[in-house]
Amino acid sequence: MGVCVLSEQQSRLSHPRLSRRTAIQAGAIGWLGLGMSQVTALKAATGLEDTTFRGKSVIYIFLSGGLAQHDSFDMKPYAPEEVRGEFRPIATATPGLQICEHLPLLAQRSQNWALCRSMTHNSNEHSQSHHIMLTGRTEMPRGFSPNTPQDTDWPSIAAIAKATTRPRNGLPPAAVLPERLVHYSGRVIPGQFAGMMGQRRNPWFIEAAPFHSTSYGAFPEYQFDHQDRGNDDKRAFKAPNLELPHGLTNPRFQNRIALVNQLSEQREALERSAETQNFDRFRQGAISLLTDPRVQDAL
Structure with a gap:
């Protein structure tokens, strides 16, 4: 997975980097003597829909040091016992795709996610x-x-x-x-x-x-x-720091916000400093987390 980062010093007129796949696709179109308008017309004639989607949000779950692939999404059922692990594969909704027996809900929804087995590194x-x-x-x-x-x-x-x-x-x-x-x-x-x-x-x-x-x-x-494994923790996890302290109602919290805003208006010189502006952005984000009804519903 590569990420192209444009520095602030880079010229606005510089050419964007193209991936190898994009370059090959562009070259193939030219080799066939087709313009982009003709490619679009061919898609329409064959009933192919534009499958380009714009995601609204991305959740990147990074499992630091954990979840071996042979115990999750790339089972090795025919490997020696000391290699394949103790878990067994189960079928998914996608023919030919099996995943770990402890991921049954993901198995039922395999049409809604993609599995990439080609990404790796050597470190x-x-x-x-x-x-x-x-x-x-x-x-x-x-x-x-x-x-x-x-x-x-x-x-x-x-x-x-x-x-x-x-x-x-x-x-x-x-x-x-x-x-x-x-x-x-x-x-x-x-x-x-x-x-x-x-x-x-x-x-x-x-x-x-x-x-x-x-x-x-x-x-x-x-x-x-x-x-x-025999000692299950019965404590229910509850996300900390995302709800109002005990005894502080939402109206009282809104009153405190109004008071802070009034004090802030009297400190224009201080508010112009970069460090204070950064603090204000964090404060506004924290207020949004505490007052957004969707956050409270999720909790």
Whole structure:
């Protein structure tokens, strides 16, 4: 997966990069002596519909260090027992496609998702692999350090989304849950920030799971142990920081917002500073999360 990043210094008149597939398609059209209008006419004559869709949102689920393919979407039922794993494949709604027995609902809806088995990389080092999968760039940037994020790192996919997409409904265009990726030793994993695009392009990190020095996982306070299969945690997960504190009603919260806005109007000089403007954007995003009825319905 490659990501083309245009720097702010790049000329507006420079040519956009074309993928190899796009170049081959364009060359084939010319070789056949067809113009784009003729290609469109041929599609109409054969009853082919334009299958170009514009997605409204993308959820990128990054499983740090987890979910082996032979235990999920690329089962190896005919491999030796010590290789294929303990789980068994089940059929999906797509003929010839099998996935893990523990994904029955996904199996029933296989017509609604696509499985890509051709994307891979050659790195066995965790920090480099994180950087590759979070940025979409296989080559390491100049000055890359596996222990510390650098200003020369490639920007993350989330950072690019923030830089190229307008906010909607007062919410930032890119948000990351449940935390920044932090190793249990305390070092921050590189590749999840804006890197060479500058810190102001960093995605909004909703740090709902604080760092835990003795436990792994997205929500380490649950102290999940994959080896302790007989002890199911009965606690129901509830997303923190996305609802009003106990005792604070929505009208009172709106009154507080009005008071803050009145105070802000009296601080025009302070509001003109870049640091304060960044804070104000984060504050508005937090207010939108707390007051949006759709967020409350989801909770």
